[in-house]
Amino acid sequence: MEQDRQRLASKLNIGKEIWYMTQEQVRAAGLTETDILDLTRAALVAHGRKEYEMPAKIGVHPFQDVFFHAMPAYVPSRLALGMKWIECYPGNPARFNLPQTTGLLLLNDILSGCPIAIMDCAWITAMRTPAVTVLAAAALHPEAETFGMFGCGVQGVEHVKFAGLTLDKLKTIYIYDVKEENMDQLIAQVQPKVQAKIVKGRGFEEVTKSCEVLSSATFIVKRPYAFVKREWVCKGQTILPCDLNTFWDPAIPMEADKFIVDSIEEHQLFDRAGYFPGGLPRIACETGQILAGVRPGRESKDELIVCSNIGMSVCDVVVGRAVLDRALDRDLGLKLPL
Numbered sequence: 001m002e003q004d005r006q007r008l009a010s011k012l013n014i015g016k017e018i019w020y021m022t023q024e025q026v027r028a029a030g031l032t033e034t035d036i037l038d039l040t041r042a043a044l045v046a047h048g049r050k051e052y053e054m055p056a057k058i059g060v061h062p063f064q065d066v067f068f069h070a071m072p073a074y075v076p077s078r079l080a081l082g083m084k085w086i087e088c089y090p091g092n093p094a095r096f097n098l099p100q101t102t103g104l105l106l107l108n109d110i111l112s113g114c115p116i117a118i119m120d121c122a123w124i125t126a127m128r129t130p131a132v133t134v135l136a137a138a139a140l141h142p143e144a145e146t147f148g149m150f151g152c153g154v155q156g157v158e159h160v161k162f163a164g165l166t167l168d169k170l171k172t173i174y175i176y177d178v179k180e181e182n183m184d185q186l187i188a189q190v191q192p193k194v195q196a197k198i199v200k201g202r203g204f205e206e207v208t209k210s211c212e213v214l215s216s217a218t219f220i221v222k223r224p225y226a227f228v229k230r231e232w233v234c235k236g237q238t239i240l241p242c243d244l245n246t247f248w249d250p251a252i253p254m255e256a257d258k259f260i261v262d263s264i265e266e267h268q269l270f271d272r273a274g275y276f277p278g279g280l281p282r283i284a285c286e287t288g289q290i291l292a293g294v295r296p297g298r299e300s301k302d303e304l305i306v307c308s309n310i311g312m313s314v315c316d317v318v319v320g321r322a323v324l325d326r327a328l329d330r331d332l333g334l335k336l337p338l
Contacts, residue, residue, distance in 0.1 A: 001079065001110055001111060002111070004079050004110075005109060005110075005111050005112075007328075008109060008116060008328075011328045012116060012335065014109050014112060014114050014116060015112060015114040015338070016337065016338055017335050017336065017337060017338060018115055018116060018117060018118060018335075018336050018337075018338055019116060019117040019118075019119075019324065019327065019328065019333050019334075019335060019336075020117070020118055020119070020333055020334045020335075020336050021117070021118075021119035021120065021323070021324075021327055021332070021333040021334075022119075022120055023120035023122055023123055025119075025327065025332050025333050026119050026120055026123050026124065026323055026327075027123050028332055029322075029323045029326040029327045029330070029332060030326055030330075031127070031319070031322060031323060031326065033127075033131075033161070033162060033165055035322065036127045036128065036131050036319060037131050037134075037135065037162070037166065039078075039128075039315075039318050039319050039322050040128050040131035040132055040135060040315050040318070040319065041131075041135055041291060042077070042078060042318060043075060043078070043128075043288075043312075043314045043315040043317075043318040043319075044132065044135065044262075044287060044288040044291045044292075044314075044315070045288060045291050045292045046075050046077055046078070046288070046314065046318075047262075047263075047286065047288035047312065047314050048286060048287075048288030048289040048290070048291055048292030048294050048295075049288075049292050049294065051075070051076065051077060052073065052074065052075050052076075052314050053073065053074040054072070054073040054074070054263075054312060054313055054314050055072065055265070056263065056265040056266040056268070056269040057069045057070065057071045057266055057269070057311075057313065058070050058269075065090055065091070065219075065221060066087065066088060066089045066090070067087065067088055067220075068085070068086070068087045069084075069085075069086050069087075070083060070084075070085055071083060071084040071085075071086065071311075071312075071313035071316060072313060073312070073313035073314045073316065073317045074110075074317070075314050075317060075318050078317075078318045078321060078322075079110060079321060080107070080314075080317040080318045080320070080321040081107065081108045081109075081110050081317065082105060082106050082107035082108055082117075082313075082316075082317045082320060082321075083105070083106050083313065083317075084103060084104070084105045084106075084121050084124075084125075084313050084316045084317075084320075085103055085104050085105075085106070085121075086101065086102070086103030086104075086121060086125065087101065087102060087103060088100060088101050088219075088220070089101075090219050099122060099154075100153070100154075101122055101125065101154075102120075102122055103120075103121045103122060103125070104118055104119065104120065104121055105117075105118070105119050105120075105121040105124060105316060105317070105320045106118050107119075107317065107320055107321060107324055114338075115338070116324070117320075117324045117333075119320065119323065119324070119333075121316065121320070124316055124319050124320055124323065125311070125316065126154050126155060126158050127158060127319065128311075128315040128316060128319050129155055129158070129159075129217070129242055129309075129311060130155065130158040130159040130161070130162040130163075130217075131162060131315075132262065132287065132309045132311075132312075132315065133159055133162070133163075133215050133240045133242065133309060134159070134162045134163050134165075134166040134167065135166070135287075135291060136240055136260075136287050136290070136291075136307045136309065137163065137166070137167060137213050137215075137238060137240060138166055138167060139290050139291055139297050140238045140260075140290070140297045140298045140305055140307060141167075141212060141213050141238040141298065141305075142167075142168070142169070143169050144167055144169060144170060144212040144213045144238070145169050145170060145171045145172065145212065146170070146171065146172050146173075146174065146210060146211040146212050146213070147160075147163045147167060147170055147172075147173045147174070147196070147211060147212075147213045147214070147215075148173070148174040148175070148176070148201070148207045148208065148210065148211035148213070148214040148215070149163070149173065149174070149175045149176070149214075149215055149216075149217075150175075150176055150177075150204070150207065150214070150215070150216040150217070150218060150227070150228075150247060151177060151216055151217040151218040151243075152175055152176075152177035152179075152182035152183050152185070152186040153177075153182060153217070155217035155242065156175065156177065156182070156186060156217055157185075157186050157189055157190060159215055159217060159242075160173055160175060160186060160190050160194070160198065161190050161193055161194065163194075163196075163213075163215075164190065164193065164194025164195065164196050165193075165194065167196075167213070170195075170196040171196055171197065172196055172197050172198075172199055172210075173194070173196050173197070173198045173199065174199050174200075174201045174206075174207045174210050174211055175187075175198060175199070175200060175201060175207075176200070176201035176202075176203065176204065176206075176207045180200075183200045184200075186198070187200070204227050204228050204232075205228075205229070205232050208228050208232040208233060209232055209234075211237070212236070212237060212238065213237070213238045213239075213240070214228075214237065214238070214239050214240065215239075215240040215241070215242065216228075216241050216242060216243050216247040216248070217242040217243060218243045218246065218247050219243060219246060220243050220244045220246050220275070220310075221246050222273075222274045222275050222277070223277070224245050224246060224248075224249070224250050224277065224278075225246055225247065226247075226248065226249040226250065227247050227248070228247065228248050228249060228252070229249050230249045230251040230252055230255070233249075233252055233304065234304070235257075235302045235303070235304050236301055236302050236303070236304065237304055237305075238298070238305045238307065239252065239256075239304075239305070239306045239307070240306075240307045240308075240309065241306070241308050241309075242309060242310065242311075244270060244275055244308065244310055245270075245275055245276050248306075250276070250277075250278045252304075252306060253281040253306040253308070254278070254279075254281050255304070256281070256304045256305060256306040257300075257303040257304050257305060258284040258285075258298075258303060258304075258305045258306070258307075259281040259282060259283055259284055259306050259308070260283070260284050260285055260286065260287055260290070260297075260305065260306070260307040260308070261283055261286060261287070261307070261308045261309070261310075262286060262287045262288070262308070262309040262310060262311070262312050263286065263310075263312050264283055264286060266310060266312070267280060267283065267308065267310070268280065270310070281306075287307060287309060
């Protein structure tokens, strides 16, 4: 820790200066998909071994369909300490021609507590979210030949890319979005980067019935829309929602053989806030516990497994710290006075 602070102090006058990075500079730091997967796995394993500090995310809601979340975390093994402040405004693209999700990540010096960096967090969020999904998919369903993705926005694009790069046996990726142009854009962007064939689905039911592993990254609201019906799902599938209890029939996680979550505390918090009107399903374990080898994942090919990952700040601060380290080495960013 002392050595790390000396390195930081060689670039910053800690307590009097801070390193600022735009979204483009965060991207330019050069973390690859492999880097993101390795960093995210390290964060999840630390979480699974209880080697972290992270309260459940708290938030405010200026309007019914939006949220702001404050997400602090400390991961000692990665020297990562900070907080993400992120919002989701689903109406932004149509109303203001702005992204649905924007936010900032603040990192701190562990020994003094002083802020050392502030950076855009949209790219970090877009990368670590699909990394969690595919790491869980690889642990729970490593032999999968088919993967289905609902939602073809920023998160959908990255999910398909990461799935194609991570699931070794994958032959076909089915995608579906209510906007066909989103599916066309995803295929044009991702197909050259993955070997599995990307196929446009014709609806929720077709994609659900065609895939061994399924994920969704749409929007989060308190009332479940249940776009995917219970009768379409079968034993042996692995379902990995990123949109809490919105997209899937609430009966699916209730009746699953295993309901796994990234954070029990965060799911309990969302339950108290009303996002599980029918009650929170019985939780088997956490995603990180499976990756850490603390708890078993799939124990039978016939198990129906739902693994809900809604995002944890341990992943954000670990990836963000790696971004900062690369940026300092390359003088990528702007030094600002505090």
